[in-house]
Amino acid sequence: MLTIKQRQANLQFLGYYKGQIDGIVGALTKQAYRNFQKDYGLVIDGIYGVKTNAKLIEVIKEEQIKLGVKVDGIVGPITINARDDKNVSLAWNDIKYFKKSEFNCKCGCGLNNIDLKLVKILNEIREYFGKPCIVTSGCRCQKYNDSLRGSIKNSKHVQGKAADIWINGIRKAELLSKCKDYVRCGRANYTYTNESNMKNAVHIEI
Numbered sequence: 001m002l003t004i005k006q007r008q009a010n011l012q013f014l015g016y017y018k019g020q021i022d023g024i025v026g027a028l029t030k031q032a033y034r035n036f037q038k039d040y041g042l043v044i045d046g047i048y049g050v051k052t053n054a055k056l057i058e059v060i061k062e063e064q065i066k067l068g069v070k071v072d073g074i075v076g077p078i079t080i081n082a083r084d085d086k087n088v089s090l091a092w093n094d095i096k097y098f099k100k101s102e103f104n105c106k107c108g109c110g111l112n113n114i115d116l117k118l119v120k121i122l123n124e125i126r127e128y129f130g131k132p133c134i135v136t137s138g139c140r141c142q143k144y145n146d147s148l149r150g151s152i153k154n155s156k157h158v159q160g161k162a163a164d165i166w167i168n169g170i171r172k173a174e175l176l177s178k179c180k181d182y183v184r185c186g187r188a189n190y191t192y193t194n195e196s197n198m199k200n201a202v203h204i205e206i
């Protein structure tokens with residue numbers, strides 16, 4: 001049998017459980033058992049027995065097969081991340097202001113591993129200022145990154161998780177301040193700018 005925490009994590013993944021993963025069978029957990037039992041044709045008694053256990057594992061295994069992760073019937077970070085990535089990969093249609101090619105490595109190597117979570121933030125920034133936002137540097141292969149003056153070896157640009165942007169007609173301090181909002185709320189990891197080698201651009205990374 002799955003532990004209570006595992007049951008909660010599995011049911012949360014499937015949208016049945018709305019509470020904390022705390023290992024305590026409270027009202028929300030019992031409600032999740034009932035709703036799951038109802039949807040899968042089991043006896044609706046709110047009691048987690050062998051049949052409910054078997055069905056829950058089976059349903060999670062099917063999800064894991066679809067996501068291409070280890071099939072063990074137990075939801076952990078890898079399963080959750082795989083689904084998040086999948087959701088994100090379907091979302092280029094939601095990006096109004098950027099084309100993927102704008103993030104290509106500038107050396108011409110064709111690398112483009114840009115993270116859509118970052119592009120979503122840039123899209124919001126672009127929307128906020130209402131003016132075209134130019135990507136001066138997006139993805140970078142290691143070779144190109146290392147060739148740039150002032151770049152660090154493990155730059156987030158190499159991972160596709162950073163971009164340098166500028167907006168014509170918007171003061172750099174204002175753009176930086178907007179980027180800092182994203183760091184403050186936890187959606188971005190870091191932002192900075194400097195005069196010497198970035199001109200008008202601001203770096204933002206997730």
Ligand SMILES: [Zn+2]
Pocket residue numbers: 105106107108109110111140141142144
């Ligand atoms: Zn390159």
Ligand SMILES: [Zn+2]
Pocket residue numbers: 137157162163164202203204
């Ligand atoms: Zn940068």
